[in-house]
Each structure stands twice: as structure tokens, then as C-alpha cells.
Amino acid sequence: MASDHRLIGLLNKIKETSHGSILEDILQVVHHEAERRLIEAAHDPQRPNYHFLPPPSWINDPIPYFYAGHYHVFSQYHPGVPYWGNMHWNHVVSEDLVHWKNLSMALFPTWGGPDSQGCWSGSVVEHEGLFYAFYTGVYPQQQCLAVSKDLINWEKHPHNPVVSFLQKPPDVGDTFRDPCVWKEKDGWYMLVGSTKPNLGGSPLLFRSSDLLKWEYLHPIYQGPAAGDECPDFFPLENKHVLISSRHFTKWAVGEFSNLKFEVERAGLVDHGAFYAANSLLDSFGRRIIFGWIREERPIEAQLTAGWSGVLSLPRVLSLFPNDKLRIEPVPELKVLRNKRLVKDSFELTGFFENVGLRQIEIPEANSIEIEIEFSNLSAREWGLVLPGGEDILYNVEQGRFMLEDYPLDDRKEFKIHIFVDNSVVEVFANDDFCKTVRVYRDLEAYDEPLRVICVDGKVRVKNLEVWSMGSIY
Ligand code: DQQ
Numbered sequence: 001m002a003s004d005h006r007l008i009g010l011l012n013k014i015k016e017t018s019h020g021s022i023l024e025d026i027l028q029v030v031h032h033e034a035e036r037r038l039i040e041a042a043h044d045p046q047r048p049n050y051h052f053l054p055p056p057s058w059i060n061d062p063i064p065y066f067y068a069g070h071y072h073v074f075s076q077y078h079p080g081v082p083y084w085g086n087m088h089w090n091h092v093v094s095e096d097l098v099h100w101k102n103l104s105m106a107l108f109p110t111w112g113g114p115d116s117q118g119c120w121s122g123s124v125v126e127h128e129g130l131f132y133a134f135y136t137g138v139y140p141q142q143q144c145l146a147v148s149k150d151l152i153n154w155e156k157h158p159h160n161p162v163v164s165f166l167q168k169p170p171d172v173g174d175t176f177r178d179p180c181v182w183k184e185k186d187g188w189y190m191l192v193g194s195t196k197p198n199l200g201g202s203p204l205l206f207r208s209s210d211l212l213k214w215e216y217l218h219p220i221y222q223g224p225a226a227g228d229e230c231p232d233f234f235p236l237e238n239k240h241v242l243i244s245s246r247h248f249t250k251w252a253v254g255e256f257s258n259l260k261f262e263v264e265r266a267g268l269v270d271h272g273a274f275y276a277a278n279s280l281l282d283s284f285g286r287r288i289i290f291g292w293i294r295e296e297r298p299i300e301a302q303l304t305a306g307w308s309g310v311l312s313l314p315r316v317l318s319l320f321p322n323d324k325l326r327i328e329p330v331p332e333l334k335v336l337r338n339k340r341l342v343k344d345s346f347e348l349t350g351f352f353e354n355v356g357l358r359q360i361e362i363p364e365a366n367s368i369e370i371e372i373e374f375s376n377l378s379a380r381e382w383g384l385v386l387p388g389g390e391d392i393l394y395n396v397e398q399g400r401f402m403l404e405d406y407p408l409d410d411r412k413e414f415k416i417h418i419f420v421d422n423s424v425v426e427v428f429a430n431d432d433f434c435k436t437v438r439v440y441r442d443l444e445a446y447d448e449p450l451r452v453i454c455v456d457g458k459v460r461v462k463n464l465e466v467w468s469m470g471s472i473y
Helices: 002-016 023-041 299-305 331-336 443-447
Strands: 058-067 070-078 088-094 119-127 130-137 142-148 154-156 177-184 187-193 204-208 215-219 229-236 239-246 248-257 260-268 274-281 287-293 315-319 325-329 337-350 356-360 367-385 391-395 413-421 424-429 433-438 450-469
Touching (some): 058 287, 070 287, 119 274, 130 177, 187 229, 229 315, 239 260, 248 274, 331 337, 337 356, 337 367, 391 413
Parallel strands (some): 058 274, 177 229
Antiparallel strands (some): 058 070, 142 154, 177 187, 187 204, 204 215, 229 239, 248 260, 274 287, 287 315, 337 450, 356 450, 367 391, 367 413, 367 450, 413 424
């Protein structure tokens, strides 16, 4: 109510004065109003308890950045309304990767500027005590810069755009966005997302000595292992990794030499409702990635709920000995475990019509974490059915896990780690497969038991643990 009054006051002030400089104040009021509505949205049974979402609004594309013990996540943000539109940058911060504080909006479009129709995704770097946020101003898509002393208050650079649409090479598609900036010994580099028609992604490499004047070099790679959106490029152990998005967020591991990226292995960061992921490097040397978990319920339901989009749980990246990307939830999430509800091990046998079945009652199964390890994998199908009906199954004949191609090869054990948080379910398998699922269930559905099943053969559950999870709100 107080925010409504302040908003009306500001609108009256605009009418009385000839200048529109108080637009910024108005946006802050809208932001506070949205925060008030967060409290209302807490009653929405689909809203997660321990995944972060800002005050009811739209978010997409996390832009993580670590500095001085603080994990910052900027994101695409449409304040106050649950649909995509004129993009702003929201800003949240955490000291523990679990609890997040919403700060004031970092960036919003400037009337008459190159970003008048939106400040799209990008990245943040630090140089000589100042922070530089590179982002795409629209339309046309051009790379812009905002500078800050404290990561909170940002000023758009007078030379914007620092990379004009005229610098886009003629042989790539329309996409020219989401600058990823980093430093090498000989200067600053920027990758801009683009496509090579009929070939795949084509991240374009630029170089600068002062962060202001950028010279186009060439695509670092062109092909299906890259998407055209949200490139993120970094060294990991003795390799380099390119993260980028098109339909899904992809990873590619390879060698970076002579300013070209040679892809050696590639895959998906997540097979589900997870997109536009980007990473940060923390003071422990950990490369941590966040994705945007999008909604999958009808737009009308999103409008009624008032919010759309959630930040994924943070995931640590490393490499397996064969250079496949290893993806694990950060260990910090363990502080959310309230109570261990189950600790068990058993064998299941299922033949013909008789499915091997263990049913386990779980109180408040809408907010739980599950870890299960299977061994002795000699059945045709085995896995879990979550309360409410989500299948987390491996089918040996099809070589598929959760309906996605996933060969067992000579694997003797199979480990599944699941986070259920109302409508968000994040599944991790063997640290090399993730699938985020959105499941909009009625609360009664969670009264059903957790089912562990085995079809045509035997399987051993070496260990099953289930915890109830606390809320971060
Ligand atoms: N979202 C942003 C773009 C990016 C896309 C616009 C990916 O910068 O390419 O909101 O989700």
C-alpha cells in the first residue's frame, strides 16, 4: 500500500515537471511493490521453498559473479510482471550459496539509448577497482557497458555501444548478443553469441586493450557443440570449456590455442527445463554454474501466480579423467537438510507381471532431497517414482534414463540425487547427467508414497537416504 502511494506521488510529480529523471525512482518503487507481493506468493503451492526467485516478476538468464566472499547473481528481469518484456538486470547476493538477498536492480533501459528496449544478458569483470558489466542493448543488438564502484550502482558508459552492430561479420546469422568478457595475458577478450547458418553456433571473438575499443577477430569455433546464446568460456583443469545455449544449455570441452577452440567432447548441461546457464569462479577455485529454470505451465497460470522463472541450484563443474564434464550440486546445500526421514538398503526382484516394489511413506514430500545408489543392475527397468507420479527410471533395453539416451556401458552402479522443491525437481545421475523437471501437482499428490521399482530382474539398493528440506525464505 505504501508503495502504491509513493508510485502515485511520483507519477503526479512527473506530470508537474517537464523532466523525466525520476523514472529511476519509479522503477525502485515498482521493485518494492513486487517485494511486498513476494509475501503473498508464498501461499502459492507451486512456488519453490529453497530455490531462489526474486519478488514476483519474470526472471531468466543468470549472470553469476564472485567478488570478495560474495556470490552475486544478476539476471534478466521484468519487474512486477510474470512475462518476458523490456529486460532489466536484477541483482541478488549470497555469502553461502543457499540464502539470497535481493538488491536493487542493477540495470534498466535508458530512454533514447542503445538499450532503450532492453538490457539483455552479458557478464561482469573487475579491473583496477572498478566493475564492468557488459550486456547487449537492443535493438539492434549491440554490446554495451555499465561501470560501477560497488556492484550496486551502475553508470552506463558514454561511449555505448562499445561494440556496434556494424562490427558483426556479414556471414553469421541475426544473433549478436550476450558478451562474455575475460582477461588473458595480452589483453581483454569478448565472445559474442552468434550462429553460422546450417552449421550451428558461432561464438565471435573480439579483443581490446582498454575494455572500450573492441576489434573483431574471428569465431573461436563453429558447429553443433555451440549454441548462439549466452556463451561462457573458461579454463577448467587442463582444458577449456565453452558453455552456450540453443534449446538446451550445452557444454564443450577442448583445447584453446592460437585463439581457436578445438572441441574434443560435448554434451548437455541439463536435459530439461534449464537454460541460458552461466558460471562464476569463487575463491576456492570452484567453477559454479547457475541456470534459468523456466516455467512449463500455461501462461494463464503464470499470470495468476504473478511469478515466472527460478534460479537453479548452484552446480560445481569439474572434469572426469576422460574429460567429460562432471556436474554436482554444491555441498553447501546440505545445510538445508532438516531431518533424515529414511536410511535403508534392500534388494528388489521383479518377474513377468510382478514388479519388484518398495513403497515408503514420506511426510511433506513436496520439499525433500533423495540420494539413492543402485548396484547389481540386472533388471530390465528400475528406479524411482516420486510421490505424485514423476518417473525417474532407467530402461536397459532402450539405454535411456528419464527417457533420454544414456548408455549404461559397463557401469556396475548407478547413483541418483534428487531435489524436490514443489514444482521444481532437479535430478542428477552419476555426476554426468542432469535433468530439471517442472511438475505442477496438487498438494494431496505428495501424500502418495515414494516407490522404488524393479521390472524383470534384480536390483540392489545399496543406500537410500531421504531428508526433509528447510526453506530459504
Ligand atoms: N535471453 C536474453 C538474451 C539471451 C536470451 C534476453 C537467452 O540476451 O540470448 O532476455 O535466454
